[in-house]
Amino acid sequence: MAKYILKRILMMVLTVFIVTALTFVMMQWMPGSPFNNPKLSASQIAQLSKQYGLSKPIWQQFLNYLVNAAHFNFGTSYINTGQSVSLMISQRLPVSMELGIQALILGVPLGMYIGTYQAMRKNTARDYSLSIITLFFTALPDFLLGMLLMLFFAIDMPIFPITGWNSWMSSVLPTLALGMGVIAFVARFTRSQTLETLDSDQIQLAYAKGLDEGQVIMKHAVRNSLIPVLTLLGPLTAGLLTGSALIETIFSIPGIGNQFVSSISSKDYPVIMGTTIVYTILLQVMILLGDIATAIADPRIRLGGKD
Amino acid sequence: MAEKTFQVVGIESSSDNEKIQKPSLTFWQDAWRRLKLNKVAVVSMWFLIAISVFTIVMVPFLSQQQANKFNPNEIATYKDLPPKSGLPIPGWEGKHDGDDLYSDQNVPAGKNFILGTDDTGRSVAKRVIVGIRISLTIAIVASLGDLIIGVSFGVFSAWKGGWIDLILQRFIEILSSVPFIVIVTLFTLLLGAGIWSVIISLILTGWINMARQIRAQTLSVKEQDYVLAATVLGERPLKIAMKHIIPNISSTIIVQLMMTIPQAITSEAILSALGLGVQPPTSSLGSMINDARDEIQYYPYLVLIPGTFLVLISLAFYLFGDGLRDAFDPKSGDSGD
Amino acid sequence: MTDKKLLEVKNLNLAFNPGNANEVKAIDNVSFDIYEGEVFGLVGESGSGKTTIGRTILKLYEPQSGEIHFEGKDVLKMKSVELRSFRKDAQMIFQDPQASLNGRMKVKDIIAEGIDIHHLAKNKEDRDNQVEHLLELVGLNKDHSSRYPYEFSGGQRQRIGIARALAVRPKFIIADEPISALDVSIQAQVVNLMKQLQKQEKLTYLFIAHDLSMVKYISDRIGVMHWGKILEIGTSDEVYGNPIHPYTKSLLSAIPIPDPQEELSRKPIEYDPTSETDGKKREMHEITPGHFVFSTDEEAAEFARG
Numbered sequence: 001m002a003k004y005i006l007k008r009i010l011m012m013v014l015t016v017f018i019v020t021a022l023t024f025v026m027m028q029w030m031p032g033s034p035f036n037n038p039k040l041s042a043s044q045i046a047q048l049s050k051q052y053g054l055s056k057p058i059w060q061q062f063l064n065y066l067v068n069a070a071h072f073n074f075g076t077s078y079i080n081t082g083q084s085v086s087l088m089i090s091q092r093l094p095v096s097m098e099l100g101i102q103a104l105i106l107g108v109p110l111g112m113y114i115g116t117y118q119a120m121r122k123n124t125a126r127d128y129s130l131s132i133i134t135l136f137f138t139a140l141p142d143f144l145l146g147m148l149l150m151l152f153f154a155i156d157m158p159i160f161p162i163t164g165w166n167s168w169m170s171s172v173l174p175t176l177a178l179g180m181g182v183i184a185f186v187a188r189f190t191r192s193q194t195l196e197t198l199d200s201d202q203i204q205l206a207y208a209k210g211l212d213e214g215q216v217i218m219k220h221a222v223r224n225s226l227i228p229v230l231t232l233l234g235p236l237t238a239g240l241l242t243g244s245a246l247i248e249t250i251f252s253i254p255g256i257g258n259q260f261v262s263s264i265s266s267k268d269y270p271v272i273m274g275t276t277i278v279y280t281i282l283l284q285v286m287i288l289l290g291d292i293a294t295a296i297a298d299p300r301i302r303l304g305g306k307d
Numbered sequence: 308m309a310e311k312t313f314q315v316v317g318i319e320s321s322s323d324n325e326k327i328q329k330p331s332l333t334f335w336q337d338a339w340r341r342l343k344l345n346k347v348a349v350v351s352m353w354f355l356i357a358i359s360v361f362t363i364v365m366v367p368f369l370s371q372q373q374a375n376k377f378n379p380n381e382i383a384t385y386k387d388l389p390p391k392s393g394l395p396i397p398g399w400e401g402k403h404d405g406d407d408l409y410s411d412q413n414v415p416a417g418k419n420f421i422l423g424t425d426d427t428g429r430s431v432a433k434r435v436i437v438g439i440r441i442s443l444t445i446a447i448v449a450s451l452g453d454l455i456i457g458v459s460f461g462v463f464s465a466w467k468g469g470w471i472d473l474i475l476q477r478f479i480e481i482l483s484s485v486p487f488i489v490i491v492t493l494f495t496l497l498l499g500a501g502i503w504s505v506i507i508s509l510i511l512t513g514w515i516n517m518a519r520q521i522r523a524q525t526l527s528v529k530e531q532d533y534v535l536a537a538t539v540l541g542e543r544p545l546k547i548a549m550k551h552i553i554p555n556i557s558s559t560i561i562v563q564l565m566m567t568i569p570q571a572i573t574s575e576a577i578l579s580a581l582g583l584g585v586q587p588p589t590s591s592l593g594s595m596i597n598d599a600r601d602e603i604q605y606y607p608y609l610v611l612i613p614g615t616f617l618v619l620i621s622l623a624f625y626l627f628g629d630g631l632r633d634a635f636d637p638k639s640g641d642s643g644d
Numbered sequence: 645m646t647d648k649k650l651l652e653v654k655n656l657n658l659a660f661n662p663g664n665a666n667e668v669k670a671i672d673n674v675s676f677d678i679y680e681g682e683v684f685g686l687v688g689e690s691g692s693g694k695t696t697i698g699r700t701i702l703k704l705y706e707p708q709s710g711e712i713h714f715e716g717k718d719v720l721k722m723k724s725v726e727l728r729s730f731r732k733d734a735q736m737i738f739q740d741p742q743a744s745l746n747g748r749m750k751v752k753d754i755i756a757e758g759i760d761i762h763h764l765a766k767n768k769e770d771r772d773n774q775v776e777h778l779l780e781l782v783g784l785n786k787d788h789s790s791r792y793p794y795e796f797s798g799g800q801r802q803r804i805g806i807a808r809a810l811a812v813r814p815k816f817i818i819a820d821e822p823i824s825a826l827d828v829s830i831q832a833q834v835v836n837l838m839k840q841l842q843k844q845e846k847l848t849y850l851f852i853a854h855d856l857s858m859v860k861y862i863s864d865r866i867g868v869m870h871w872g873k874i875l876e877i878g879t880s881d882e883v884y885g886n887p888i889h890p891y892t893k894s895l896l897s898a899i900p901i902p903d904p905q906e907e908l909s910r911k912p913i914e915y916d917p918t919s920e921t922d923g924k925k926r927e928m929h930e931i932t933p934g935h936f937v938f939s940t941d942e943e944a945a946e947f948a949r950g
Binding site (some may be wrong): 542 | 704727728732735743747748758835836840
């Protein structure tokens with residue numbers, strides 16, 4: 001187990017290293033990047049030059065960049081001059097995490113419930129309608145749902161505030177916009193997992209032993225479908241990172257995603273690079289957590305490692 | 308001793324016994340027969356065919372430039388007109404809060420915009436048609452790219468096995484653990500936004516899923532005796548892949564393709580919404596939604612119309628893909644039967 | 645059967661996952677010869693390594709050490725042209741008639757696969773004729789050549805598999821449990837067919853099975869395998885009538901007798917495999933002419949005394 005986690009952490013470090021290297025390469029070549037922007041004043045260039053050691057050979061620059069990134073020092077924002085990127089990120093990250101976690105708390109249990117219910121009522125009218133509904137929310141991008149929710153429940157019917165992140169009420173629509181996709185994703189996954197489990201010999205045996213349906217579902221099917229859901233933590237997070245960036249923009253939520261989108265349009269490279277690395281680390285950690293949770297829950301994985 | 312042979316008691320073994328009476332159905336015919344029983348999938352299929360045929364037929368009549376151009380002198384007359392069908396259908400009469408904007412803005416009589424106009428007076432209907440065309444093209448080209456890379460990578464990795472497979476799997480693992488948003492952002496910043504960079508970004512992130520599925524399928528097919536038989540007969544690996552492996556995983560490939568296209572449509576919309584996608588004045592479903600984002604309170608139809616098409620097309624692909632999967636593999640347990 | 649050795653296997657060793665904790669010695673220093681025109685039966689329980697030997701001979705697996713000579717040429721060192729002609733001379737019939745035919749191909753294309761690979765047909769007409777001839781040879785209706793495998797029964801499919809192997813006019817065929825997946829009545833049909841083909845086409849067989857009674861019926865000589873080693877080799881009558889190794893005795897005692905009276909008195913002999921793991925040096929000893937048993941020198945002397 002410890003060896004397995006160590007191996008995974010090594011992979012994680014390698015991935016973050018690769019992404020950091022890529023961002024470094026881009027900082028070097030990108031037109032309008034902090035290193036070769038004609039609009040920069042002499043003093044700014046001097047400051048950057050000092051900060052990143054531009055006179056040194058390229059590999060030393062890269063080393064410097066790595067060391068700085070390892071200390072969460074991504075330089076200063078290019079638009080909000082003088083603002084430290086790491087400070088900007090650390091102020092906004094908690095908001096985004098709150099939003100993401102709310103969406104997961106809403107989506108995962110509900111999705112599992114719906115998926116299991118569908119599997120139990122396989123091929124009934126209710127199963128079909130739920131399938132179409134979950135497919136609908138799979139086809140509907142988060143940000144479009146967010147716009148629609150805002151249109152109906154904040155503009156046409158002013159129940160919730162249109163924008164902001166200052167009260168419980170203001171978090172309802174963004175959480176729903178992100179969470180519906182999670183529900184749909186988890187429900188579809190749980191349904192097929194549970195159907196597979198229900199089809200297995202051990203479930204047939206449980207029925208043959210005379211257990212009633214409720215017992216079979218609770219004791220055998222749900223328990224066996226629970227573990228695979230843990231592996232969804234990675235893909236879900238990846239989706240939430242993208243989704244929240246747009247949802248935060250639409251609802252003017254002061255999160256890291258909102259800032260990321262505006263940094264893309266204003267070509268604020270230090271912010272883009274910093275956020276990119278933070279996003280990568282976030283996803284890595286979530287994938288690792290999902291894998292560890294799976295390993296703990298599933299004794300089969302503990303022995304041999306994942307491959 | 309070699310003279311003795313078993314005597315079959317009872318039925319005579321004659322070639323008459325070996326004759327098959329049943330008509331011959333190929334795998335594809337059988338799947339098609341099952342697919343036809345799934346009404347939802349059939350409706351989705353016809354919807355997709357209709358949409359594709361319509362957008363293709365419209366190519367010579369409606370170019371991208373036509374949908375983009377506007378007359379700067381007439382913006383005041385044509386801007387922000389609500390949908391008007393020209394028929395007395397409530398809510399489709401070109402009125403906004405009771406005002407007839409068509410007469411308010413002195414739009415020449417008889418000139419109706421079925422789906423309204425945007426803030427520069429361009430017809431939304433024209434832009435949606437071009438938008439669907441561009442979104443579908445991007446999604447299909449990107450998905451075909453996924454298919455080509457994913458299938459070759461997956462088959463190669465599984466066929467080679469051993470350390471080659473191990474290294475390729477690690478590579479996929481690393482690539483898939485980099486967030487989508489990070490890959491597309493870095494990549495588009497490097498290439499510059501545009502249709503081609505959207506397609507390449509989508510392929511860059513999308514092929515992994517295909518490769519994983521194909522690898523898993525290939526691993527099970529390659530252990531089949533008919534693959535061994537081909538090897539023993541001296542067949543070359545490339546030919547084995549083309550003759551034995553790919554035909555036997557073709558159903559997975561097709562289903563996976565049908566599931567990748569709607570994902571690509573959604574991803575295109577997301578990219579456009581992030582400002583990394585199709586750039587104005589070119590319209591795609593995603594860029595139209597994004598362009599109208601700030602005006603949603605005043606002109607909701609500018610979001611609702613492209614949004615509806617986006618969801619309907621994606622949904623149809625998913626439903627058709629689900630139907631295909633059930634038709635190919637009746638045991639898969641999902642709807643059908 | 646002639647005195648010419650068609651296949652020589654010398655000190656063959658193959659382990660799966662070598663060096664790992666889950667290393668499995670599938671073939672453990674195995675040597676045997678197959679003479680031209682004979683049927684060599686290889687029996688053993690599942691997991692004894694008999695299938696692995698068959699596949700290694702056909703270069704589907706890479707052994708760790710040992711030599712395999714086919715018509716005097718080292719199979720393991722074969723490259724391109726030589727390998728190609730070996731692939732034409734040595735063929736295989738598979739156990740599972742379900743898995744051995746590609747369901748997406750028509751029967752005629754399955755059978756003609758080898759013809760296409762080795763360019764054995766002059767044109768399309770010639771190819772069709774060859775396929776028809778092969779279908780007749782294995783007793784199948786030639787009108788079915790454009791049907792798909794799933795339309796055939798297990799026995800019919802096995803015959804399609806045989807036709808596919810015969811299409812390249814091989815000298816040597818490895819039959820890997822060709823009948824164990826079939827019904828008993830169909831088993832007889834297929835074995836009869838294989839016997840008849842062997843005579844007609846002058847073939848040499850390596851016939852792999854777990855069922856000693858069927859192997860005895862078709863084979864000239866038999867090798868008995870257990871845990872990756874060959875324990876006993878001899879003519880079919882010798883091994884069956886005068887088994888020496890305790891494992892062979894145990895195997896024979898497990899064959900049911902088709903007579904209820906006698907079957908009642910049949911006593912299965914239990915085999916104690918500890919002698920295989922006691923670490924003593926064992927090798928093949930010729931106990932009676934042509935009858936070899938895997939044993940220590942002392943055991944061999946004892947066996948020879950009877």
